[in-house]
Amino acid sequence: MDGPVAPQIASPGEAWPCRTRATDSPVALQIASSVLQTARRTPDSPARRQTVPTELHGGRPPSSPSLWGPEKPSKRNLFGVIGLLSPSGGKDWLAGGHVIVEEGTGARFVLGADGAVHPVLNYASARLLADGNGDATVSVSSEDLGKAPRGTEIGISAAPDSLPAAGALVAAPWTSCSRTTQDAPASAEPLVAVLLGTPAAGTRLPRGSGVIVRVRGGERYLLADGRRYRLGDEATAALQFGSYPTIAVSSRWLDTVPAGRDLGELPVPGAGGPGPRVDPADTRVGEVLAVVDVMASAGDATLYYLVRGDGLEPVGQTEASLLVTTSANDAAYDGNAAPERVRAADVASVRKVAPSRAGGADLAAYPDRVPGKAPATGSSVTLCAQGGEVFVCAAVPVPPGGCALPVTSHRDARVADEVYVPPSGGALVCDTGSGTTYLVTDLGRNYPIATAPALASLGYGSVARQALASGLLALVPTGPALDPATAGQPVPSGGTG
Known part of the structure; x- marks a missing residue:
């Protein structure tokens, strides 16, 4: 089985495979600030491999004009984003597009046009408030930062505090699993897991064979040749599936298996009427x-x-x-x-x-031939779907030493119970149904991204997105939209990141 597949890099000028809303790139103003002029260069740090640099982005929260200062014609205010360790060359960062970090603490701040230093909730918010691609950072001592007044906290609540590097993004495979155990109550919903970059480590359901599954509510389906087929009672008898074992699965997982045509009665219009002669006898329509x-x-x-x-x-x-x-x-x-x-x-x-x-x-x-009974699966079984195939597994195929993150809140009934994303990894995908772009991180969540400039600010401007079916994407909990306008808003009293 092949391992994880890295995403493709889009060539300059290549059309995006998914829709994004185009916006104009903001133009930075000069900032005359002794805080910035005294910033020092930072030696290379191993932490650079575990975090991602933030960039500079112009933009004034419309609800706070006094906080960010007056807006000049055709230009916007410049934010100095303070967040991640990385060396800086001289004073080049004064031109914009750099990230600044407080030495010793790694605390993140934004320097507003009014000269106030504003704490930022998380790295994602900091990067969205920057312009460019976040490839340069600079650090500032706490003493120098203390020369500027402290402003209100800004940022997107619950946005990620760590972002996967573009080179750590994985395109495939995506694997979804439904797991049931022998001691589970009959009324219990089977557990669902979704895994990124992890192949299904089980036995592929052979072509020409099938299994019968049942979802809560009693509906039954045939799984065969990589598809699901809804089974009516008449079809069960006609296809002689009565002796096949039935496995309980979650409808959330079943939605990730491509749908085939329902198996049921097939009335033929005009049945019983005269048909063409097939020597030595006449025929009837519907025969x-x-x-x-x-x-x-x-x-x-x-x-x-x-x-x-x-x-x-x-x-x-x-x-x-x-x-x-x-x-x-x-x-x-x-x-x-x-x-x-x-x-x-x-x-x-x-x-x-x-x-x-x-x-x-x-x-x-339809299956061309009536599927035969699949090999015995036992009463405790995990069924996994990956790449148009169904696999019978002994357990959810989390890599050795890995840990699937439990989903603690279910605001969406379609969300999986467990999500596994490789540490420091992630994916950039687009929903085949809506065309919306999402960033998936190792927190086990996906975050909508509306615009191409926002993608660039996060460091993914040249990464091609992977098309992903809506049913599979729905298993991953959705976090807040990563939007520069929201990132620049003050955090409500008591808000956290």
Whole structure:
């Protein structure tokens, strides 16, 4: 099984794979401040590998004009973001686009246009208040910082305090799992986990075999060939699934498995009416014919055709089984609903037609052959979905030494119980349903990012985003939007980051 896949880097000028809202880049003003002029260079530190630099971003919170000072025409106020250790070269950082840190404490601050030093809740907020790509930092002593008045705290509550480096982002695989145990109460919802960069360490469900699963509420589904198929009672009997073991799964997990067409009755319009002649007998609309394929080298050598008024329609074994057991098609048979065996030579000259029945049947969404029973799974089983495949696992495949983070609050009923992201890793993804861009961090949360400038401020301006299905993304708890305008707002009294 392949390991984690790194994201691609977008070439200059390459179109974004997901939608973002374009905004103008702010223009920095000069800041005349003795606090900044006395900042010293900082030696390289190992901490630089565990945190990410912040950048400079212009912008005045509209609700606090007196705090940030008057806005000059065509320009915006400049913030000196104080947060992360990294060397600085001379006074180049005075031109903007640098991060400043208080020596000895690592405390984060923003220097407003009014000269006041404002504490910042977290690194993400600090970077959003900066412009550029955060590739330069500078440190300032507490003594020098003390020369400036202290302002109010600003930032986005619950934004991440650590950001994955662009090179640590992982594109794939994404694995989702549903876990149940033998001692769990019958009414208990199976636990759900979602893992980034971790392949499913189990047995792939073989092609042509399937398992029956049940969600809370009693609905049953067939899992086969990487898809889920809703099972009606009639289909269970028609496909002889009654002896298959049933595994309890969470509907949250089941939503991450691609959906196939519901398995149920298939009434044929005009069933019982005259069909084309297939020597030596006439046929009826809705009847199923079975032909032994003498050219087949292995497996079921039977071909199936549905009789229609204008010809014969090729169908698979699964659909043939559903057609002959649909009560609405009984008029096509003389009391014995079963495929009529004919010779290949008898159907060779009869016109073949494409599917066009009511309901727009999608034959490609059915298993061609009725899936056989999968190998025994036992009463305690973990089912995982990854890359269009279903795996039977002994446990959730967290890497050795790793730890999936429990989700402590469920504001969204779709959220998983556990999330695993590699330490210091993450992902940049876009929801295939909404087109929204999200940053996933090792806190086990995703954060919406609305604009391309915000992406650049966070250090991801040249990283290509990975398209991710809405059902899979919904398993990861959503944090606050990472927005520069919100980052510059004062924190409500008692707020924390």
